[in-house]
Amino acid sequence: MITKITGASYKEMLDFGIKNLEIHSKTVNDLNVFPVPDGDTGTNMLMTMKNGYASIPADAESISDVAGGFACGVVFGARGNSGVILSQFFKGISRGLEGSDGADARAFTLALESGVECAYSSVSKPVEGTMLTVIREATETVRERLSECGSIDGLINIFLARAKQSLDNTPSLLPVLERAGVVDSGGAGIVYIFEGIKKYLDGERIDTSGAHQVEVQSIDYSAFNRQSKFEFGYCTELLIQLTDGKAEFDYDEFTSQLQSLGDSVATSFDLCKVKVHVHTKTPEKVLKYCHTFGEFLTLKIENMSVQHTQRAKKYLCGEGGDDCKFAVVAVAPDPLVQNMFVEMGVDCCILSTESPSSSEFIEAFEHTNSKEILVFPNTSNSILSAMQAASLYKGAKVTVLNCRSVAECYASLAIIDFDSEDTGEVIDAVNETVRNIYLVSIVRASKNISYGKKSIVKNDFFALAGDEILVTGDRLENVALITVRDILKHKDCSVITMFCGRNVSEQQIEVLTEEIESMGLGIELYAITTEDGIHDLTLSFE
Numbered sequence: 001m002i003t004k005i006t007g008a009s010y011k012e013m014l015d016f017g018i019k020n021l022e023i024h025s026k027t028v029n030d031l032n033v034f035p036v037p038d039g040d041t042g043t044n045m046l047m048t049m050k051n052g053y054a055s056i057p058a059d060a061e062s063i064s065d066v067a068g069g070f071a072c073g074v075v076f077g078a079r080g081n082s083g084v085i086l087s088q089f090f091k092g093i094s095r096g097l098e099g100s101d102g103a104d105a106r107a108f109t110l111a112l113e114s115g116v117e118c119a120y121s122s123v124s125k126p127v128e129g130t131m132l133t134v135i136r137e138a139t140e141t142v143r144e145r146l147s148e149c150g151s152i153d154g155l156i157n158i159f160l161a162r163a164k165q166s167l168d169n170t171p172s173l174l175p176v177l178e179r180a181g182v183v184d185s186g187g188a189g190i191v192y193i194f195e196g197i198k199k200y201l202d203g204e205r206i207d208t209s210g211a212h213q214v215e216v217q218s219i220d221y222s223a224f225n226r227q228s229k230f231e232f233g234y235c236t237e238l239l240i241q242l243t244d245g246k247a248e249f250d251y252d253e254f255t256s257q258l259q260s261l262g263d264s265v266a267t268s269f270d271l272c273k274v275k276v277h278v279h280t281k282t283p284e285k286v287l288k289y290c291h292t293f294g295e296f297l298t299l300k301i302e303n304m305s306v307q308h309t310q311r312a313k314k315y316l317c318g319e320g321g322d323d324c325k326f327a328v329v330a331v332a333p334d335p336l337v338q339n340m341f342v343e344m345g346v347d348c349c350i351l352s353t354e355s356p357s358s359s360e361f362i363e364a365f366e367h368t369n370s371k372e373i374l375v376f377p378n379t380s381n382s383i384l385s386a387m388q389a390a391s392l393y394k395g396a397k398v399t400v401l402n403c404r405s406v407a408e409c410y411a412s413l414a415i416i417d418f419d420s421e422d423t424g425e426v427i428d429a430v431n432e433t434v435r436n437i438y439l440v441s442i443v444r445a446s447k448n449i450s451y452g453k454k455s456i457v458k459n460d461f462f463a464l465a466g467d468e469i470l471v472t473g474d475r476l477e478n479v480a481l482i483t484v485r486d487i488l489k490h491k492d493c494s495v496i497t498m499f500c501g502r503n504v505s506e507q508q509i510e511v512l513t514e515e516i517e518s519m520g521l522g523i524e525l526y527a528i529t530t531e532d533g534i535h536d537l538t539l540s541f542e
Contacts, residue, residue, distance in 0.1 A: 002152045002201060004102045007066040011056060013197045014070060018049045019206040020196025021189060028192065031185035033176050034464060035445040035456055036534060040354055040381070041185035044080030048087055049193070051077025051357070058239075058275060059268065062101045067094040067111075075388065076362075080355035082131060082186040084384035085119050087358075089135055092118025105149040112139045112159070122384065129173030131186030138163040138194075153201045160194045167191055176467050179452040232304035233262070233281040240274040242294040249274075249293050261286050273297070279304065314360075316349045317367050318342045326423050327370035327396075328416075330409055331356055331378045334531035337406055344413040346376075355382045361389035365396060372423055373398045374430075376412070380404040399423075401430055406530070407499055407540035408434045438491060440465045442479055442537040444503075461536070477508055480537055481515050487541060488521060495524045495542040501532035 002009065021028075021042070028042030055073025060066045071094035074087035095118065096111030097103055103111060116139050120126050141162035142155055149155040167187040171178040199206055242249055251269045258265045262280030269275075274293070280286050283301050290296070316338050327347040332338035338349045348367040350356050356364075365373055373396050377386045383400060390398035403409050412430045420426050441464045445456045454469050456462050463470040463483040470486065473479040484496070496516065500509055509527050516525055532538075 001150075003150070004104050005063055005108060005152055006102045007061050007063045010063045010103075011060075011066050012200050014049070014053055014056075014066075016200035016206055017193035017196040018046070018053055019208050020199060021046050021049060021192045022208050023206070024188075024192045028185050028189050031182045031188055032446075033180040033182060033467070034443075034451070034462075034469075035447045035449045035458070036443050036464075039185070040080060041082045042189060044083040044355055044381075045086055045186070045189040045193075047357075048074050048078050048080075048083035052087070052090065063097050063103055064094075064100050067097045070094070076359040076392070077357050078385050078388060079357045080381045081384040082189065083355070084358070084388050085122060085131055085186065086189070087388070088122040089115040089119040092116065105152055105155045106146060108152065108155060109139075109142050109146055109149070112142060115139075122388070127174070129170045129177060130184050131190050133170065133173065134163050134166045134184070134187035134190050137166040138190075156194060156198050156201055160191070160198055163187075163191050163194060181450065228305075230303065230305040233279050234283045235277075235279055235300075235302045235304050236262070236283045236286050237277050237298075237300045238275075238287075238290060239297040239299075240276065240290055240294045241297050242272045242274065246294050247292045254293070257289060258286065261289065314351050315364055315367050316342050316351065318345065318347050318349075324370075324418055325421055326372040326374055326426065327368035328374050328376065328413075329361070329364045329368060330376040330413075331382055333378075333406065337530050340528070341409065341413065344410075345416065345418050346413065355379065355385055358385045358389040358392060361386050362393050365389070365393050365398060368396070371396050374423070374427065375400045376403045376409045377401075378403055378406055378409050399427060401427065401434075403430070403434055405439055405538070406532075407439055407497060407538050408437055410497065410499075410528070411437055411540065411542060436542060438465070438487065438493075438541040440470065440483055440487070440539045440541075441535045442476060442483070442539070443535055444476075476504065476536055477511050477515075480512055480539065484516055484539065485519070488519070488523075491541060493523060493541045495526070495540075497526045497528060497540040497542070499528050499530055499532070499535075499538040499540070501530055501534070501536045503533065503536050 025042030025046045028045070029039035032039045052070040052074035056066055056069040060069055071091040074090050078084045078087040092115035093111045096114035100107065116136050119135060120132060123132070126132050138159045142149065142159050145158050149158065167183050170184040170187055174184065177184060196206060255265065255267050258267065258276065258278050261282065262278040264279040266277040267275060276290060278286055328345060329348050330341050330346045331350045331352055332341055333353055335351060338351045341349045348364045350360060350364050375386050375390065375398060377383045377400060386400045390400050403412060412433045415429055415433055416426055442461055443464060445458050445460050445462060448458045449456050451469055454472065456472055460472055460474050461476050461479045462472040463479055471479050471482045498512065513525060513527060
């Protein structure tokens with residue numbers, strides 16, 4: 001029985017929570033309302049948590065320091081709406097533990113309540129039936145039964161049992177979940193995290209060998225050859241265990257010598273271990289010098305020229321205008337769209353197949369060197385992380401626009417007056433454009449599903465508008481054409497833009513173009529090719 005959480009035990013609790021989430025992250029991803037193969041809630045929550053854990057200072061001892069370091073990491077590393085809410089939950093917990101060496105059941109209950117309050121405040125219009133409900137109801141039950149919580153074990157047992165009940169009840173609060181026959185994915189992630197914490201408290205082990213692996217962006221080595229210039233040096237980090245029989249260690253002299261071998265030097269000395277971070281063009285000299293004092297417990301050397309090249313691909317910047325009052329930051333899911341957006345006037349375009357983290361948005365803001373920035377998140381799942389980045393960034397006034405798709409961004413960029421002196425008018429024009437667009441995505445189903453009264457067979461296509469399934473069928477062209485005909489019967493439209501993913505052939509595009517033009521309605525029709533592998537076709541009606 002554990003009656004008090006220390007800094008060390010809190011760190012272990014987080015570690016076990018992360019490992020258990022990692023094992024079940026694919027399960028969380030698969031809790032899609034619709035059979036679209038783009039579920040990323042589990043991945044976003046896992047990456048957010050891992051970023052937090054990596055940010056805990058090595059010398060953190062108190063629960064306040066461990067929680068504070070973790071909270072800082074999850075806030076800046078938050079990905080997707082689920083990651084942002086999760087980050088704010090742990091930020092609130094950190095606030096509740098601030099200044100404490102440890103926490104008993106009562107103190108940790110107060111910290112959980114602070115976490116719930118912070119999580120709810122991160123969303124302008126909280127929706128019940130989501131992970132917010134799960135953490136709130138579980139925390140309320142812990143508070144109500146606090147007298148039973150003589151230990152941390154008892155507290156977590158009560159929290160977890162109520163969280164599971166709350167999760168099972170989410171479909172009754174959100175009709176869209178009930179129609180799809182699934183529970184809330186973010187709430188499921190919370191349950192898996194606290195299941196992992198319970199396993200730690202119960203003395204169980206967690207084997208992550210079979211866990212779903214989060215895809216890591218690979219390095220394009222073809223970008224380098226014999227003529228490449230490697231001008232940025234190496235980011236070198238190591239942890240030295242000072243050992244007997246080696247050179248006498250003098251911390252001031254050691255730091256001074258490292259400064260002669262590189263820059264951005266950061267060192268810390270704790271008893272008989274030394275942590276080193278240095279940017280250098282001669283890592284071999286740093287290693288040779290450091291090796292004279294002991295042995296390396298950890299060692300990492302990264303080529304900063306490679307990092308710079310990868311970053312340049314992630315952040316594509318336009319030429320911009322020195323006299324422009326505002327800068328534009330946008331997110332693009334593939335290089336084709338990224339280049340198109342920059343050509344249309346975007347100052348910095350983030351290439352990201354998943355939701356960018358708050359820190360990635362901040363880095364994009366810094367690339368603009370502007371005092372006023374307009375942000376196009378371009379997915380509903382990126383809005384909260386963009387807003388969190390905007391609140392954290394102090395270098396400019398940042399406005400996050402309610403733009404939730406590539407199609408809405410494309411239409412908005414086409415009407416923006418980049419020479420305008422009135423940013424408010426530009427924002428109003430974008431909002432008006434977005435309001436007047438009707439979007440339909442046509443996707444191949446990743447699994448069989450019943451949604452309300454409609455059934456979708458795996459590998460069939462279905463047209464989706466908001467949370468409404470319009471048409472289903474086994475051929476993309478048929479689904480698209482029936483959808484267009486039905487929409488044009490009820491909506492006035494002068495422009496249709498087709499955003500065609502990589503699975504759509506040129507022949508299919510030609511067929512769709514000819515058939516729509518043959519309707520003789522005088523509608524302007526455009527086809528734009530993307531590398532989208534999830535949404536085969538997105539139709540934008542203006």
